[in-house]
Amino acid sequence: MEFVKFGNKYVLRLDKGEEIVETLKEFCSQHGIKLGWIKGIGAVGEATIGLFETEKKEYHSVDLKGDYEITSLLGNISTMNGETYLHLHITLGDDKYTILGGHFARGVISATGEFLIESIDGEVDREFNDEVGLNLYKFK
Numbered sequence: 001m002e003f004v005k006f007g008n009k010y011v012l013r014l015d016k017g018e019e020i021v022e023t024l025k026e027f028c029s030q031h032g033i034k035l036g037w038i039k040g041i042g043a044v045g046e047a048t049i050g051l052f053e054t055e056k057k058e059y060h061s062v063d064l065k066g067d068y069e070i071t072s073l074l075g076n077i078s079t080m081n082g083e084t085y086l087h088l089h090i091t092l093g094d095d096k097y098t099i100l101g102g103h104f105a106r107g108v109i110s111a112t113g114e115f116l117i118e119s120i121d122g123e124v125d126r127e128f129n130d131e132v133g134l135n136l137y138k139f140k
């Protein structure tokens with residue numbers, strides 16, 4: 001991974017073999033980015049995407065292997081219990097030019113990854129919400 005910084009924005013290149021979620025999380029921790037947004041494109045050879053089943057309040061996920069274009073990765077940065085917390089979603093294009101998408105848990109770069117992190121000078125924490133079953137933004 002290499003990056004350049006312009007003001008509150010970081011432009012990153014992730015390289016073949018790097019796992020996206022861990023790399024971005026580590027980057028945010030190391031640079032003290034506690035609030036912000038992430039977007040990106042690129043290609044992955046493996047990915048795990050999920051769907052939250054609202055009725056049962058549980059995540060289901062699927063592991064993908066093959067050539068996928070990251071047609072869009074979008075997500076945010078916040079904190080929970082003092083730790084960096086990333087919430088990422090992704091859409092992937094496959095060899096039939098169809099799209100798969102969901103909550104993004106894991107993905108390994110197969111060619112390159114081009115990301116923008118926009119840092120916001122602030123901090124938003126999260127807390128588990130029983131009714132929904134997810135870690136929600138906490139504003140008070």
Ligand code: FE
Pocket residue numbers: 087088089103104
């Ligand atoms: Fe999600």
